[in-house]
Amino acid sequence: MTRAALAIGLIAVSAWAVATFPRSILVFLLFQGSLLHAYLAPIPRWLRVALLAAALLVLMPVIGAYNGYYLEVATQVGIFVALALGLNIVVGLAGLLDLGYVAFFAVGAYSWAIFGSPHANLIFGGGFPLAAGWFWAFLVVGLLVAAGAGVLLGLPVLRLRGDYLAIVTLGFGEVIRVLANNLDKPINITNGPKGITPISRPPVPFDVSYAEAFYFLVLAIVGVVILVNRRLEDSHVGRAWEAIREDELAAQAMGVPLVRSKLLAFACGASFAGVMGVVFSAKQVFINPESFTFLESIGVLAMVILGGMGSIPGAVVGATVVTVLNLQVLKGLSLWLNELKNAGVTVFGLSLADLPTQLEPAKYERMIFGMILVLMMIFRPQGIFPVRRRARELAGKS
Amino acid sequence: MDLPLLIGIFPQVLLDGLILGFMYALIALGYTMVYGVLEFINFAHSEIFIVGAFVGVEILLGLKGAGWLESLPWPLVLLLLLVAAMAVSGLLAAAVERVAYRPLRSAPRLIPLISAIGVSFFLQDLIRLVESVWRNAFNLVYPTLDGLNHRFELTETLDVSVKSLVVIVAALAMLWVLHMLVNRTKIGTAVRAVAEDQAAASLVGIDVNRIISLTFLIGGAMGGAAGVLFGVQYGLINPYSGFIPGLKAFTAAVLGGIGNIPGAMVGGIVLGLLEAFAASYLGLLTGGAFGAEYKDIFAFSVLILILVFRPKGLLGEIVRERA
Numbered sequence: 173m174t175r176a177a178l179a180i181g182l183i184a185v186s187a188w189a190v191a192t193f194p195r196s197i198l199v200f201l202l203f204q205g206s207l208l209h210a211y212l213a214p215i216p217r218w219l220r221v222a223l224l225a226a227a228l229l230v231l232m233p234v235i236g237a238y239n240g241y242y243l244e245v246a247t248q249v250g251i252f253v254a255l256a257l258g259l260n261i262v263v264g265l266a267g268l269l270d271l272g273y274v275a276f277f278a279v280g281a282y283s284w285a286i287f288g289s290p291h292a293n294l295i296f297g298g299g300f301p302l303a304a305g306w307f308w309a310f311l312v313v314g315l316l317v318a319a320g321a322g323v324l325l326g327l328p329v330l331r332l333r334g335d336y337l338a339i340v341t342l343g344f345g346e347v348i349r350v351l352a353n354n355l356d357k358p359i360n361i362t363n364g365p366k367g368i369t370p371i372s373r374p375p376v377p378f379d380v381s382y383a384e385a386f387y388f389l390v391l392a393i394v395g396v397v398i399l400v401n402r403r404l405e406d407s408h409v410g411r412a413w414e415a416i417r418e419d420e421l422a423a424q425a426m427g428v429p430l431v432r433s434k435l436l437a438f439a440c441g442a443s444f445a446g447v448m449g450v451v452f453s454a455k456q457v458f459i460n461p462e463s464f465t466f467l468e469s470i471g472v473l474a475m476v477i478l479g480g481m482g483s484i485p486g487a488v489v490g491a492t493v494v495t496v497l498n499l500q501v502l503k504g505l506s507l508w509l510n511e512l513k514n515a516g517v518t519v520f521g522l523s524l525a526d527l528p529t530q531l532e533p534a535k536y537e538r539m540i541f542g543m544i545l546v547l548m549m550i551f552r553p554q555g556i557f558p559v560r561r562r563a564r565e566l567a568g569k570s
Numbered sequence: 571m572d573l574p575l576l577i578g579i580f581p582q583v584l585l586d587g588l589i590l591g592f593m594y595a596l597i598a599l600g601y602t603m604v605y606g607v608l609e610f611i612n613f614a615h616s617e618i619f620i621v622g623a624f625v626g627v628e629i630l631l632g633l634k635g636a637g638w639l640e641s642l643p644w645p646l647v648l649l650l651l652l653v654a655a656m657a658v659s660g661l662l663a664a665a666v667e668r669v670a671y672r673p674l675r676s677a678p679r680l681i682p683l684i685s686a687i688g689v690s691f692f693l694q695d696l697i698r699l700v701e702s703v704w705r706n707a708f709n710l711v712y713p714t715l716d717g718l719n720h721r722f723e724l725t726e727t728l729d730v731s732v733k734s735l736v737v738i739v740a741a742l743a744m745l746w747v748l749h750m751l752v753n754r755t756k757i758g759t760a761v762r763a764v765a766e767d768q769a770a771a772s773l774v775g776i777d778v779n780r781i782i783s784l785t786f787l788i789g790g791a792m793g794g795a796a797g798v799l800f801g802v803q804y805g806l807i808n809p810y811s812g813f814i815p816g817l818k819a820f821t822a823a824v825l826g827g828i829g830n831i832p833g834a835m836v837g838g839i840v841l842g843l844l845e846a847f848a849a850s851y852l853g854l855l856t857g858g859a860f861g862a863e864y865k866d867i868f869a870f871s872v873l874i875l876i877l878v879f880r881p882k883g884l885l886g887e888i889v890r891e892r893a
Contacts, residue, residue, distance in 0.1 A: 545688025
């Protein structure tokens with residue numbers, strides 16, 4: 173009973189604090205922590221569901237009204253949660269290390285960007301952009317195109333051993349980015365490094381702002397993705413994936429169709445990224461190849477690794493932590509450092525104003541990703557929220 | 571199509587390709603030696619390589635600041651750069667192995683690979699951090715050494731700079747030393763024994779951990795030397811510029827047959843030539859529709875094709891079967 177009161181109290185207090193101090197990052201982190209606490213606390217299931225639903229469906233949009241940036245952060249977190257869950261299928265369940273995952277995100281993003289903007293006129297003559305309502309159809313198109321790209325990539329390379337597969341997927345990711353960068357000639361398909369804009373946004377029902385609409389859209393998609401993930405995990409295919417991950421030879425001997433299962437994993441993972449790509453391009457209004465670099469792929473991988481390979485809550489928490497670290501903590505550090513510099517603060521006799529101007533904490537996301545990957549691999553390869561089977565495998569010597 | 575032009579640039583493209591190829595070969599050695607011994611892609615090798623380039627540029631800038639750069643003969647300066655870069659990169663590679671790979675040696679295969687990717691990213695930003703604090707800049711330009719930029723005009727369309735010759739000679743010399751080291755010395759025999767069978771090697775009294783450290787040291791030193799040559803040849807470096815050459819050098823190692831030292835050299839040179847020809851001729855042959863910007867894709871396509879159709883590489887791979 174006390175635990176339930178504590179969970180409710182924490183959420184209420186932190187939500188109130190966020191509304192009172194809308195500019196404090198620490199308070200927003202506290203709010204996120206209270207949600208995690210509610211998820212983990214030993215309280216009745218109905219209460220947990222009710223609390224999380226209330227926080228995400230009601231409190232978060234209200235907080236967003238106080239500080240719009242939080243809503244933006246929450247939307248970004250949602251996008252990355254979906255990406256991490258998609259990659260989780262490929263890496264976590266099927267055990268295929270995909271280092272070019274962001275390529276599928278790019279494929280989805282470009283599919284709506286091209287047809288949802290006047291850019292397509294350059295290719296097909298006239299008649300574009302498509303009406304905003306087409307956005308909903310393109311969610312499906314993005315899904316299919318990305319899944320198709322996954323199958324196309326998978327067909328030739330899935331017979332390779334694991335580490336070679338990783339490098340080839342990395343190469344594929346780079347190929348997609350280079351193509352996006354250079355396909356402004358001979359036919360202008362992607363408009364090269366300049367990117368495509370303006371990309372249409374979906375029609376918004378009722379009287380909500382675009383920021384809130386996208387928040388709810390992303391939330392809904394994340395909900396579907398989690399549901400699909402949970403259903404997949406214990407399905408026929410899901411078990412085949414895990415069997416392949418544990419021992420390919422044994423799985424094959426038991427009659428698991430190797431190539432078909434792996435292709436399916438690639439296609440499933442890719443399709444989530446494709447859908448989110450469509451949402452991303454509409455939300456940003458502008459996309460260019462810069463958004464789809466190797467760094468992004470590794471970022472998503474770091475989320476999956478941090479949370480725990482194969483674990484759904486792990487992917488959610490990992491994506492949240494890494495995104496918040498990137499969007500808020502590093503940027504916050506940069507701002508804070510600049511403020512201290514401008515105020516002429518000295519630490520240990522060293523004036524902060526003398527610090528090199530090139531030193532910008534916000535630019536060091538690679539270092540964060542790198543540390544997450546190395547430290548997790550050495551000290552806790554099963555992740556923060558391990559799946560029981562995986563934890564046992566990694567604890568024992570192979 | 572302008573046939574005389576196509577033929578006219580041929581010797582120059584061939585030369586550029588060779589230089590690029592020797593560079594790839596030097597980097598590829600680090601990948602292939604480690605893969606031969608541990609069956610593991612040392613993803614951080616591209617950063618070991620670029621650290622060598624940074625050591626070189628720091629020494630050059632230091633000498634320049636002290637006013638000694640003009641008075642010292644350039645071969646001596648170059649030798650100093652190479653030795654220093656080889657030492658730093660080699661030790662760094664061995665240290666990375668000790669910290670980030672050794673604890674994971676018995677873990678499932680993908681675990682150390684992920685750790686290596688992490689090290690790679692960490693090192694990139696670490697270089698950036700160090701240079702930002704030290705020099706307040708991380709895009710650095712190699713100061714020119716006068717003697718190195720002298721050009722010989724061989725024919726009307728072909729000229730060779732001293733530095734291109736130096737790159738080729740230095741690369742050849744190092745490949746030869748490595749070849750002797752691996753095939754003619756006791757240490758080399760031990761490395762090959764560990765690559766073939768770790769357990770058996772330790773039974774005959776070889777300290778496996780030491781040999782593995784040594785493998786990283788040698789591979790890292792080769793990478794560091796390649797870094798200096800890269801800086802001297804191309805001039806501009808930043809903490810992230812090791813990544814793509816590293817990836818291509820890995821392609822070269824796979825192309826030649828991973829684990830196979832002569833294979834890495836052959837693969838590097840073949841890939842360098844292919845890339846130089848693609849960069850120069852793609853644009854000319856397609857009337858400008860596809861140009862040199864596709865040369866990276868070209869290298870990756872080679873990688874995918876070789877892995878799909880001949881995963882053993884040109885000269886055949888030499889790796890033990892993992893139990």
